[in-house]
Amino acid sequence: MDVAAGLRHALAATESGLVFQWGTGMASRAKRANQGKTLPLFLTAKEPCEVTGLEDVKVKRVAASSYHSVSLTDEGHLYVWGSNKHGQLVSKEIFLVVPKKIETQFFSHDKIGAVWSGWTHLVAQTETGKVFTWGRADYGQLGRHAVVPDGQEACIASEQCLELLCNIPISVPCLNGASQIACGSEHNLAVVGGQCFSWGWNEHGMCGDGTEANVHVPKPIKALGYAKQILIGCGAGHSMALCQTPR
Structure with a gap:
């Protein structure tokens, strides 16, 4: 259920x-x-x-x-x-x-083990641990870069790249093996290797980096350090983490 x-x-x-x-x-x-x-x-x-x-x-x-x-x-x-x-x-x-x-070809023919959704973007993790994102990208909510036709990389947030690959699931290697993922309206959290990462819309500081600037690539939340994240969650414009701090 x-x-x-x-x-x-x-x-x-x-x-x-x-x-x-x-x-x-x-x-x-x-x-x-x-x-x-x-x-x-x-x-x-x-x-x-x-x-x-x-x-x-x-x-x-x-x-x-x-x-x-x-x-x-x-x-x-x-x-x-x-x-x-x-x-x-x-x-x-x-x-x-x-x-x-x-079609499974979009996920390297791997089976999907879990899926999450923001308001206009999706995040899925395969049974092998790979994490794919796709959908709306103008706030950095995909956490990845697009590859333009000439092979040069450009930030997915730039206007000319917004529609290049945002509607195709593409893996975000830095999130491979994530033990937890949560999607807010336009931002996300993930626990990878014992650290909590955030990316996406940050107008209300929900990415936890001390600023209100959107985060286009997943980054560790320094304020949480390596505290053990027992549970993470996202609201529309806020985030939370239940942690066990080292003694």
Whole structure:
């Protein structure tokens, strides 16, 4: 079983692998994108309604964003639906009204072990420990660089690079082996090698570096040092870490 709360909708996966969705937050965008066509009931439901299109898979984890939903099957595959405004659903469609599988080729054909979602970006970790990010990138929430056509690297935050590779899952090597990951609205935390890293939107200081400047590459939070992070978490505009300090 698993549950997730998005900005204006919620998800639940049952022990038998079914997924239910409720909340009408995705409906307005779905109607605009589909020009008045009949929508699946789960997009407009005000009480839990089974998500159609997942009948042949067994879902074990779910994640919700502002306007999209994600499910992870017991076979390590990701299915996504909802708004694709920022390429977060790895599709050319503006809105996916039914779940679509993200092909395993984007993850080096590895199985996915865990998935997290911000408002407009996603983070997934494979069973081998690799961490992939994709979606909106203008606040540094992907924590990686894009490779421009001529082979030179440029920061994903620069205007000319924003749409290059942000809608394709790409690994972030410095996060490999992360033991914990958390996504806020547009920022993230991860525990790697005993240190807590942060990156993304930092207007309210939620990256913990003492500034309000966005962080485009994951960096250790110095104030936490090597204190043992028992549990990390992100809100929309704040972060927290439950730690055990060395004696």
